[in-house]
Amino acid sequence: MPKKKKIGSYPNTMIVISLTAALFLIGFCGLLVIQSKKLVSIIRENIEVRIFVDKEVNKAGQDSILSLIQAKPYVLVSAEVQPITFVSKEEAAKEFIQGTKEDFVAFLGENPLRDSYRVRIQEDYFEEAKLQLIKKDLEKIKGVYEVVYQENLADNINRNVTKIYIVLASFALIMLIIIVLLINNTIKLAIYSQRFLIRSMQLVGATNGFIQKPFVMRGAIQGLIGGILAGVLLIVLQQVAVRNVEGLAMLQEYNRLVILVAIVLILGVLIGVSSTYQSLSRYLRMALDDLY
Template identity: 55%
Template structure:
């Protein structure tokens, strides 16, 4: 007995696989964008300004300078604590020798240390620009007891430029990919509906309305989009966890709330593309003449 075709019974695998690949690529671009944003935030929050102090300052004077610095609005606070660290000249000398491999004590003598005590100050992200850092430098140098203020010049502007380029490239790639994906999925669904074109015409001939004919197809398209979204999201999470386990330091870029939002967006895009493409494809066959169906 020949198998009777059911309205809305289109091939699942072909549509789901195509849509899953498409959604995974979109999600991957979104994940890269989130990681780039988080990396930029981490870099900005770790920018430090060094306030070098005069020699032979008393503990009371050091404490006074600390309190004056902490009052400035550009100082980063965490857990109600100003991110200001005192670095003694002995600690600075030890770090210099470890980093450079050169011991200046051999030349100057063990008791001679040309380095200065300093305060290392972390800056809020909104002050992450060359012009604002110059203003910070001038403000700190007005404090009595601070001899000089230093930071890595031009580094800030270079980081900002590179971050902007990354956002622009990824955004352009996502938009291009989205257009290509919509066209690809649209054609895939059209091919999947091809076998149902005569059944659609038969339903029209017996008086079924267009909305009645569309309903099972659109419902199927929404389900296919949802399934594809779940599979793509699972692959994305697995890919992220593999990367985190393989590459040291990537764990600091993870943001659970942003990842959940990305997954919800992928699911929404999956359902939207599935419904829209199915609706357009069914509408095409509803408007075709009998001769065009052949």
């Protein structure tokens, strides 16, 4: 015979599943924000400022210019990428010919291009006004002919990034409100099944704090379990995505993923405790006739 459900039994499994799904969605939004921020950082750090050198500058002069560039505080410091790259006029000509499929050197009889340095700038300086100051500062170096970069690109990227963050933040906030309301209603239904047990405890003289304690503890445990399950799902999803999507590994920041999972755990406990406490308080104040 199938096991009969006891009257007034508490739907623990349903609450944990609901909390897990809700916390997973919140965590997924957080994961998107983290990876979007990393992607933007990579894009910003790959924007280059090109420093063209005077034609009469010799090797010693080029080394002097390089030393002065390296000393600048706005030059990217990274162990993963080369912040400063020297491009000879011959290499520049090859790149131009490969891109345009036209041998301008043969047509002109000479190579009019200049030796140059390609410099990557720190993310903190990725603003049009700051890039203009960098341009002026670099052009003061003796032997530098011209400094160029894609003007207005920084402001355009920053504007688009701000829009993306606003959309993601709005979506996450809406999801959080909806999820909290749904979880709150789920726990209300669960507490509703315990309303007569709560009344019986009141009738034998139990205080509100004594009645609330086991329910609130149960809510905290449910929230913690839901948070753990949601965190595990997030990690599994992230690992599957990294293994199957080429180039996604470079967007991963595992220290921030750990912080995100910790936030999901804390949020799960807070939602479980607050929703349980709020729903329970209602039945503690309810008159006997209203229980029916």
